[in-house]
Amino acid sequence: MTDDIKTLxxxxxxxxxxxxxxxxxxxxxxxxxxxxxxxVARGGVARYPTLADAHDLxxxxxxDQGDLAGAFDAWADALRFDPMRIGALKGIAFLxxxxxxxxxxxxxxxxxxxxxxxxxSVRQALERIRNNSQPVASPETSPAQSxxxxxxxxxxxxxxxxxxxxxxxxxxxGPEKNGQLEQGIMLVDGNGLRLNGTVLSPSNQDxxxxxxxxxxxxxxxxxxxSRLLGLGxxxxxxxxxxxxxxxxxxxxxxxxxxxxRDSSLPLARLGLVAERAAREAREWLTxxx
Amino acid sequence: MSExxxxxxxxxxxxxxxxxxxxxxxxxxxxxxRLMDGIDGRAVAALAASLVxxxxxxxxxxxxxxxxxxxxxxxxxxxxxxxxxxxxxLVAVAGVDANLGMARVQMLDAVGRLV
Numbered sequence: 001m002t003d004d005i006k007t008l009x010x011x012x013x014x015x016x017x018x019x020x021x022x023x024x025x026x027x028x029x030x031x032x033x034x035x036x037x038x039x040v041a042r043g044g045v046a047r048y049p050t051l052a053d054a055h056d057l058x059x060x061x062x063x064d065q066g067d068l069a070g071a072f073d074a075w076a077d078a079l080r081f082d083p084m085r086i087g088a089l090k091g092i093a094f095l096x097x098x099x100x101x102x103x104x105x106x107x108x109x110x111x112x113x114x115x116x117x118x119x120x121s122v123r124q125a126l127e128r129i130r131n132n133s134q135p136v137a138s139p140e141t142s143p144a145q146s147x148x149x150x151x152x153x154x155x156x157x158x159x160x161x162x163x164x165x166x167x168x169x170x171x172x173x174g175p176e177k178n179g180q181l182e183q184g185i186m187l188v189d190g191n192g193l194r195l196n197g198t199v200l201s202p203s204n205q206d207x208x209x210x211x212x213x214x215x216x217x218x219x220x221x222x223x224x225x226s227r228l229l230g231l232g233x234x235x236x237x238x239x240x241x242x243x244x245x246x247x248x249x250x251x252x253x254x255x256x257x258x259x260x261r262d263s264s265l266p267l268a269r270l271g272l273v274a275e276r277a278a279r280e281a282r283e284w285l286t287x288x289x
Numbered sequence: 290m291s292e293x294x295x296x297x298x299x300x301x302x303x304x305x306x307x308x309x310x311x312x313x314x315x316x317x318x319x320x321x322x323r324l325m326d327g328i329d330g331r332a333v334a335a336l337a338a339s340l341v342x343x344x345x346x347x348x349x350x351x352x353x354x355x356x357x358x359x360x361x362x363x364x365x366x367x368x369x370x371x372x373x374x375x376x377x378x379l380v381a382v383a384g385v386d387a388n389l390g391m392a393r394v395q396m397l398d399a400v401g402r403l404v
Contacts, residue, residue: 201352214347231363
């Protein structure tokens with residue numbers, strides 16, 4: 001343990017209610033002790049749930065851990081409590097860019113530039129994206145995490161909240177890696193037509209239209225089953241299969257969002273990811289209808 | 290007690306489970322059932338079979354094998370289905386307060402024991 005971490009740990013132990021957790025968490029993050037940094041940040045967020053700095057710190061750590069959905073949410077929380085927080089705007093822009101949504105990345109960077117026109121890192125990021133659409137390194141994340149990541153496009157807006165799998169980070173785009181099914185995400189309308197996104201078969205064929213057509217029936221069947229069995233309004237269908245898990249949620253009564261991930265992601269966690277993606281899909285639908 | 294009845298008993302002992310059935314996936318008929326009053330077993334069987342078949346086709350188109358477990362969640366309860374061998378599907382109807390994790394474990398174990 002380095003001296004500054006020892007000092008900060010001691011200070012936090014003496015005064016648990018102090019803001020020393022911010023410096024300690026950041027110091028641990030910079031040294032790559034991400035699990036310890038995460039615990040410190042979570043403790044800080046629990047103690048100071050409305051402190052934007054705490055959420056910002058948590059977002060940087062989650063970003064370094066590869067939990068991009070978690071980082072997105074944490075930065076969104078930081079902005080909720082401090083709409084002028086440039087670090088959060090840059091972080092969200094970074095994640096949007098990673099997800100392939102250049103327009104949303106630019107929008108967040110422009111907001112950051114309006115808040116602080118003298119911030120050179122924001123201006124440079126804006127220029128780089130405008131000029132050549134090269135990935136912009138988030139100044140808040142470690143070099144390993146800011147390596148260029150190619151993401152399948154065009155995916156629905158919802159994909160932004162889904163962690164990019166390790167295979168994508170390595171540049172592998174196929175749906176199958178080591179026998180495991182990689183992610184797919186697709187938004188389907190009530191008539192079984194694909195609105196956005198894709199699902200690839202293990203042989204790398206785009207089977208989105210076939211799956212979409214079948215899903216129209218699933219949505220109707222789920223609604224019918226829920227109504228007739230007194231289950232209320234249907235909210236989700238989780239499907240486990242040997243190759244992976246599928247989660248279906250209806251972002252609106254007329255649409256269905258399919259999320260597929262390999263079974264390394266626990267089904268309950270996939271459910272959280274899918275529900276978050278459904279919120280993004282609703283926003284996407286609002287903008288495009 | 291038959292294997293089917295033993296399977297149903299294990300599932301219905303899980304807190305919050307209102308009933309369970311063993312159904313035939315291809316025709317949606319009830320093979321065996323253990324339900325609370327007020328639950329129409331034939332309706333559950335028909336609806337669950339249809340849903341599982343559609344999901345089977347959807348996952349098949351996506352290059353995946355048949356589902357091993359399906360959970361339809363409504364805001365007032367859930368239907369759980371565990372397809373097994375020989376066209377059989379173990380189905381459970383759960384209330385909102387059910388221990389779904391326990392139900393899932395029991396169902397997967399029970400359906401695995403059925404021949």
